[in-house]
Amino acid sequence: VTPVETEERAFERELRTRIMQEIESLGLSAEDVAQRTGMLPSGVDALFQRRSWPLPVAFRVARGLDLEIRPSLDRR
């Protein structure tokens, strides 16, 4: 694994953790997230089991839930 890949994965994990914290604080289920993001519930269910999400997926979830991505995370 190259340093760039490691850094990217670490960023994806950080972003995923922040979004999951927000989802938990809002008490949303996989079904709720699917409805708000237009994703498939079976996909969101699998997403919840991953430690990192691809960036496009993370941003899609954040947008769907109207979550603010804090400047410290919005590095790209």
Added chain:
Amino acid sequence: LHPVLETGCQALDVELPTLRGAHDRSENWIRDAKDYFAEQLADVEDDTLDIVFLGSIGRREASPESDLDFLVIAHQLIRESASTVPRVMTAVDAFRNDLGLREPGGTGVFGRLVAAADLVERIGLDEDTNAHHTRRVLLLLESVSAFHPRMHDELLGAIINRYLADYATPKDGVPRFLLNDVLRYWRTMTVDYQAKKWGSADPKWGLRYLKLIISRKLMVAGTVASLLKCEAAAEAYFLDEFSMPPLARLAQLHSHLSTERCQDLAAVLRIAEEFATALQDEAFRDEAQSVTKRADIEVGSRFDYFRSQAKLMQTHLESIFFDDFLADRARTYLSF
């Protein structure tokens, strides 16, 4: 689980919770895909195109980390192909995005349109390239239609019949042409694995290595089981066998094996389960991906443990194939 694997697990007293979850996840994604494409591509001309999933979804072993390996298969000339084909590709990509899956790797084997006639007709010689051969064999070994299952069954039937064409049907015993092509696939994969790490460090060597010596070997072992136990080679027999996931093909041997060999089979299934569980643990995947050459393997690490489990699995497979009812055929067909 597939009913055949379920029966095998009960007979062998084996629990496969992770693989059970993977089976359910795969079936859910396949069902979602069928609904999705039926709606999005309702106006695509009938009997022209199919969308087929391969890889872990085809094996019913999808994990949250799985890629979406797919082929779009043209069964005949497509009118307005300039607009239809890109639209189908876009629909598959949108489905992948809606599942939140990563983009597949860039090997060029999957994620493209291929012609059904080529898959049936081009077997052997120069035109049967590495990628073409891989697609054909994986269609037989681990694939599922997400659009038109009837067309998929017809394609698999045509490919099987192509392998059986030179024999009186049903052919008694093992169809050597088909077996040789499956073995060629396995040997090619093992040679290509060496090629990928030659000359420069392969950043994915560790995970690739463990998958080769556990998951991929099991896929081939399950298929070899179907081939070696064959009494009357005919389309219906192989359609039935290839409709099962590879582990089910292997597990079905339980009803023929001695008690001692059943213990070998149970051990193989437990190793498959253990490895499937580890693959869902991102810490393990990171560890495996940090291993880029043999010298990186730390004694006592989980990577080292699974390498040992793979060696153990090899000895169990040798016992199953060479020390029981398949022994004579294994000696005949797996040597020369």
